[in-house]
Amino acid sequence: MKGASAGQAHLGRGGLRFNPVLLKDNRQAFFDEVIPHEMAHWLVFHLANGTRLKPHGREWQSVMRNLFGLVPRVTHRFDIQRSQPRPYRYECGCQIHHFTARRHALVVKGRRYRCRHCDQTLVYSAFENL
Numbered sequence: 108m109k110g111a112s113a114g115q116a117h118l119g120r121g122g123l124r125f126n127p128v129l130l131k132d133n134r135q136a137f138f139d140e141v142i143p144h145e146m147a148h149w150l151v152f153h154l155a156n157g158t159r160l161k162p163h164g165r166e167w168q169s170v171m172r173n174l175f176g177l178v179p180r181v182t183h184r185f186d187i188q189r190s191q192p193r194p195y196r197y198e199c200g201c202q203i204h205h206f207t208a209r210r211h212a213l214v215v216k217g218r219r220y221r222c223r224h225c226d227q228t229l230v231y232s233a234f235e236n237l
């Protein structure tokens with residue numbers, strides 16, 4: 108996978124996907140944290156017989172703590188400059204826009220951007236990460 112996400116669990120099909128750029132740059136952290144994180148999603152899904160629980164809810168946190176002995180975190184701290192230079196996600200009425208840290212900082216200071224297609228003001232929705 109690409110972008111700022113380190114990994115993702117494809118629950119129904121049982122596959123785990125990882126970001127090769129971030130893996131290469133953060134090999135130890137991947138084995139210590141990212142792989143257990145995604146494995147915990149996979150385990151919880153199958154232990155719950157396919158019921159969709161909250162992704163990082165009580166069950167997932169308990170697998171992270173009790174099985175892997177890890178603090179359940181939902182964001183990583185890798186340098187994403189190389190893999191995702193525009194990690195800030197904005198939404199309008201018609202699509203998702205991705206902003207750089209610099210552009211996002213201008214919005215925080217009060218600057219507004221509009222979508223060229225639907226003319227709605229772009230609203231910050233998430234910092235994409237894990």
Ligand SMILES: [Zn+2]
Binds near residue numbers: 144148162163181237
């Ligand atoms: Zn997760």
Ligand SMILES: [Zn+2]
Binds near residue numbers: 202222227
């Ligand atoms: Zn739009």
